[in-house]
Amino acid sequence: MADAQHPRAGKAESYGGWQGILDDGERILWQGQPDRRVRFEPGDLSKAFPGLFFVCFSLFWMYQAAQASIAFSLFGLFFLFIGIRQLLKPAIMPAYIRSRSWYTLTDRRAIVATDIPVRGRRLVSYPIDSTTPIELVAGDPPSIRFGGSDDAAFTFIPEAEKVLALIRGIQRGELPEQEDWNP
Structure with missing residues (x-):
């Protein structure tokens, strides 16, 4: 339920553009975009x-x-x-693709949104629970993989440690207090 200090807390309708995407009571804990730099990987x-x-x-x-x-x-x-x-x-x-990607972590799932011309908009969500494998991948900046797949990831995010702590909290059932979260 929303309160005066955090009017959006717990109301999916109050997140602009999230109507019909978030479940009732689902709240956004973090949002961000990957680092956009061109990278040369070993492969x-x-x-x-x-x-x-x-x-x-x-x-x-x-x-x-x-x-x-x-x-x-x-x-x-x-x-x-x-x-x-x-x-x-x-x-x-x-x-x-990273420049056209947006990441969202809710109290229930990780969401990867992309908007690429010709391919169109795509929104993929990955449920987060106590059994979801989570991996912090070293890099500059680091990435977080969830679900054991290379595709299921928040790649090259500057706040990786913070997001990892939020995901671990979700897995333990310890959600941050409303004044601690930053959508």
Whole structure:
């Protein structure tokens, strides 16, 4: 029930845009967005290698074809653009998706929302209970995985320790007092 000090506490309707998403009595404990920086992860090099091949081959093609005809060498631009896309996609695309992602932790679940052009809006929720596996993944900033899946995560969040403490509290049934939570 809402009180004068925290008028939104316990009322899903009072969270703008959350009508029909939050259950009755469910309250938001934390909201945030991931770090948006471009990152090069260890597996990105193997994903980018075909793009490097395409770029090198298309540049070679264009150079050799230009000796015969400039118009003929322009055919290689198509492959050059494909190669550049494949080369940059492993680092740029995850950063772009993070820039279009929002995280919410309620007293019952973790919610990951994304809004990506062409793909559209997506809202995925992961229930949090005493049996949900939780993992703090070291990084700058750290990430929190829940449910044992790489997809079920709050990635690269600056407040990871605070959010982890909230999740552990949910698992123990010890929710923060209303004056302690910060939606």
